Amino acid sequence: MPLGKSKSFFNGKRARFPTLLATHFSHQTVILLSYQQLNGFMTQVPKTSKVKAIVPAILLPRLRFLAWFAILFTTSSLSYANTAFAAAPEESSRTNTKTSSKIAKVDSALISNDLPIKTKWSTGETLGKKPAVYFHAWGGDPQINSYIQWLAKRVKQKYNIHLQHVKLTDTSEAVSRVLAEKSADNHQQGQVDLVWINGENFASMAKYQLLAQGWVSQLPNFWLTNPSENEAMTRDFGLPTQGMEAPWGQASLTFYYTPSIVVNKSKIPKDPKNAYQNSIRHAPKNINQLLIWAKQNPGRFTYPKPPDFLSLSFLKYALITLNQHQPAQVKSSLYQAVTPQSQVTLLPVLWAFLDKLHPHLWHQGRYFVASGTALQRLVGDGEINLGFTFSAAQVPAAVERYNLPKNTRSFVMQDGSLSNIHFIAIPYNAANSDAAKVVANFMLSVEAQAKKQQAKIWGDSTVLDVTQLSQQEQLLFSTEQQHPSALPVSSKITALSEPHPSWSRLLTDEWLRRYGAQ
Numbered sequence: 001m002p003l004g005k006s007k008s009f010f011n012g013k014r015a016r017f018p019t020l021l022a023t024h025f026s027h028q029t030v031i032l033l034s035y036q037q038l039n040g041f042m043t044q045v046p047k048t049s050k051v052k053a054i055v056p057a058i059l060l061p062r063l064r065f066l067a068w069f070a071i072l073f074t075t076s077s078l079s080y081a082n083t084a085f086a087a088a089p090e091e092s093s094r095t096n097t098k099t100s101s102k103i104a105k106v107d108s109a110l111i112s113n114d115l116p117i118k119t120k121w122s123t124g125e126t127l128g129k130k131p132a133v134y135f136h137a138w139g140g141d142p143q144i145n146s147y148i149q150w151l152a153k154r155v156k157q158k159y160n161i162h163l164q165h166v167k168l169t170d171t172s173e174a175v176s177r178v179l180a181e182k183s184a185d186n187h188q189q190g191q192v193d194l195v196w197i198n199g200e201n202f203a204s205m206a207k208y209q210l211l212a213q214g215w216v217s218q219l220p221n222f223w224l225t226n227p228s229e230n231e232a233m234t235r236d237f238g239l240p241t242q243g244m245e246a247p248w249g250q251a252s253l254t255f256y257y258t259p260s261i262v263v264n265k266s267k268i269p270k271d272p273k274n275a276y277q278n279s280i281r282h283a284p285k286n287i288n289q290l291l292i293w294a295k296q297n298p299g300r301f302t303y304p305k306p307p308d309f310l311s312l313s314f315l316k317y318a319l320i321t322l323n324q325h326q327p328a329q330v331k332s333s334l335y336q337a338v339t340p341q342s343q344v345t346l347l348p349v350l351w352a353f354l355d356k357l358h359p360h361l362w363h364q365g366r367y368f369v370a371s372g373t374a375l376q377r378l379v380g381d382g383e384i385n386l387g388f389t390f391s392a393a394q395v396p397a398a399v400e401r402y403n404l405p406k407n408t409r410s411f412v413m414q415d416g417s418l419s420n421i422h423f424i425a426i427p428y429n430a431a432n433s434d435a436a437k438v439v440a441n442f443m444l445s446v447e448a449q450a451k452k453q454q455a456k457i458w459g460d461s462t463v464l465d466v467t468q469l470s471q472q473e474q475l476l477f478s479t480e481q482q483h484p485s486a487l488p489v490s491s492k493i494t495a496l497s498e499p500h501p502s503w504s505r506l507l508t509d510e511w512l513r514r515y516g517a518q
Contacts, residue, residue: 131160131161131162131432131434131435132161132162132163132164132193132432132435133155133161133162133163133164133193133194133432133435133436133439134164134166134191134192134193134194134432135148135163135164135165135166135193135194135195135196135439136166136168136171136173136174136177136192136194136195136196137165137166137167137168137195137196138167138168138169138170138171138196139165139167139168139169140169140371140372140373141373141391141394142397142401143391143393143394143397143457143458143459144391144458145165145167146457147451147452147457147458148163148165149165150451150457151163151439151442151443151448152164152165154442154447154448155438155439155442158442159435159438159439159442161435161438161439163439166192170307170309171195171196171197171201172201172204174192174195174197174201175201175204175205175210177191177192178190178192178205178210178427178428178429179208179210181429182208182210182428182429186429187428187429188429188431189429189431190427190428190429190430190431191431192427192430193426193427193430193431193432193433193435193436194424194425194426194430194436194439194440195424195425195426195427196248196422196423196424197245197422197423197424197425198236198237198245198420198421198422198423199236199237199420199498199501199504200237200501200504200505202236202237202239202241202244202245202423202425202501203236203237203239203501203502205244205425205427206239206242206244209428210427210428211244211245211425211426211427211428212244212425212426212427212428212430212433213242213243213244213428214242214243214244215243215244215426215433215437216241216243216244216245216246217243218437219246219437219440219441219444220441221441221442221444221445222246222247222441222444224444224446224464224465224468224469225247225444225463225464225465226465226468229465230465232247232250232421233247233421233463235421236421236423237420237498237499237500237501238335238497238498238499238500239500239501241423244425245423245424245425246423246424246425246440246443246444247421247422247423247444247463248422248423248424248443248444248463249421249422249452249460249461249462249463250419250420250421250422250460250461250462250463251390251391251392251419251420251422251460251461252390252392252412252417252418252419252493252495253313253314253317253388253389253390253412253413253417253418253419254388254389254390254391254392254395254410254411254412254417254487255283255386255387255388255410255411255412255413256379256386256387256388256389256395256404256408256409256410256411256485257279257280257282257283257385257386257408257409257411258379258382258385258386258404258405258407258408258409259279259282259385259407260300260382260385279407279409280409280411283386283409283411284386284413285411285413285414285415286321286413286414286415287317287318287321287322287353287413287415290357291353291356291357293386294357294360294361295360297360297385298360299360299361299362299363299364299384300362300384300385300386301360301361301362301384301385301386302361302362302363302365302368302369302375302378302384303361303368303369303375303388304368304369304370304371304372304374304375305368305369305370305511306507306508306511306512307504307508308370308371308372309372309390310371310372310375310388310389310390311368312504312507312508313388313390313418314388315350315507315511316418316498316499316503316504316507317413317416317417317418317496318350318353318354319334319346319347319350319499319503319507320334320416320418320496320499321413321415321416321496322349322350322353323346323349324415326345326346330345330346333345333346334346334499334500334503335497335499335500336500337500337502338500338502338503338506343506347510351510351514354514354515358515362378362383362384365515372387372388372389372390375387375388376389376394376398376403376404377403379404379405379408380398380403380404380405382405391458391459391460392410392459392486392487393455393456393457393458393459393460393486394459395408395410395485395486395487396410396455396459396482396483396484396485396486397455397456397459399483399485400483404485406484406485408485409484409485410485410486410487410488411487411491412487412491412492412493412494414494415494416494416495416496417493417494417495417496418496418498419493419495419496419497419498420497420498421463424440424443426440444463444464446464446469446473446476447476449462449463449464449477450462450473450476450477453477455482455483455486459486462477
């Protein structure tokens with residue numbers, strides 16, 4: 001291919017990495033040969049002929065300079081392609097043209113905008129000896145903890161990075177740590193390298209400028225989420241992420257139900273679908289049925305107390321669905337910062353609902369559990385029949401561990417399921433930010449995302465646009481045979497978007513003021 005006709009990152013055209021690399025090496029070979037020939041020619045010029053020697057004496061040094069300049073130009077223009085291959089060697093064999101062209105266009109945008117690209121960060125060559133990344137993440141689920149251990153093993157094998165899971169009971173612990181470090185003028189040696197975050201915690205860190213900015217677009221694997229066609233990848237509870245967060249997974253509020261009396265197996269229909277419907281036929285299917293069911297089954301349901309994440313998820317689900325009758329303009333205020341007017345308009349129906357519900361809860365609503373784990377324990381001990389989680393795969397895993405009865409079944413409410421994207425972020429003062437970027441990029445790889453989506457591993461839905469992947473890669477996300485207690489793949493989920501983060505703070509304060517924290 002002629003030197004001037006090669007497709008590169010600069011022209012924005014569809015160019016595959018193998019073609020680019022082949023062009024890269026062929027160009028350098030031609031130029032180097034030309035340079036060597038120039039040197040050889042200069043040594044052969046007769047020094048006795050001043051007239052014949054004057055032309056090469058003047059022109060050839062300049063040609064040699066131009067040859068070296070061309071070498072440097074081709075090397076720099078393709079350095080990011082080399083980096084991408086070193087960062088994700090398992091993706092070098094992609095055959096999907098759309099994905100390859102998408103990454104090429106992204107790299108073109110990065111280079112043309114003169115953004116500060118560290119061309120070697122993803123290869124691990126500039127990370128030092130055995131760099132450590134302290135990943136601050138919620139540690140309340142054994143499955144999730146096990147998956148993070150797998151992540152640590154893989155980044156150790158691939159990049160010699162030591163990933164340390166700092167287990168949190170609440171993400172606000174990490175927020176407070178970074179804020180304290182900033183107050184103490186610790187702007188370079190922060191103890192939090194990577195944090196699992198979304199919602200109110202993201203809003204707080206963004207407000208106080210505690211997060212590194214603009215790094216997400218540097219991750220080659222980020223573009224596998226197809227953000228230009230999926231706005232959810234760049235918005236956290238309605239707030240633009242502005243390159244401060246990389247999407248990691250998505251989930252929906254899922255309920256699970258255990259009948260008090262085990263269904264007689266001889267009476268269960270052979271059709272699995274009918275058997276499933278039979279096992280949850282007495283469970284409530286929407287917010288209004290939940291109140292009726294609680295009255296008919298006193299003491300058999302409860303929810304965690306705020307500010308627990310799962311508690312706020314339930315309160316937000318109730319707030320949204322109880323206001324479905326409101327005009328669109330009124331409902332839209334849920335996705336804006338709280339105002340006195342929106343409080344007066346939207347909150348009364350929620351408090352009226354809870355006032356009616358609480359007397360029929362576990363311990364008549366005088367006591368509330370502290371977490372989703374404690375809620376699951378009540379179902380497992382047979383004290384209540386109905387629970388909920390934001391990790392659907394948690395239910396079959398708990399059944400396998402004998403923490404929940406075998407006849408437990410998962411389902412989603414028909415009036416909607418609160419859904420959100422969860423993210424990973426790098427604090428502005430992270431001591432090992434380069435290594436954290438390497439880990440974040442691997443967390444978005446096909447390998448890591450497919451592993452995470454497996455029900456037996458975690459069951460967290462991928463954020464990748466699977467349609468943009470090759471057929472071989474898509475097979476990694478195929479659904480295996482489901483556990484009987486798992487949420488059926490055929491479940492119709494009506495996704496309810498998370499309200500503005502300010503509603504979480506308001507709900508916590510008002511709930512504690514009205515019902516107390518016991």
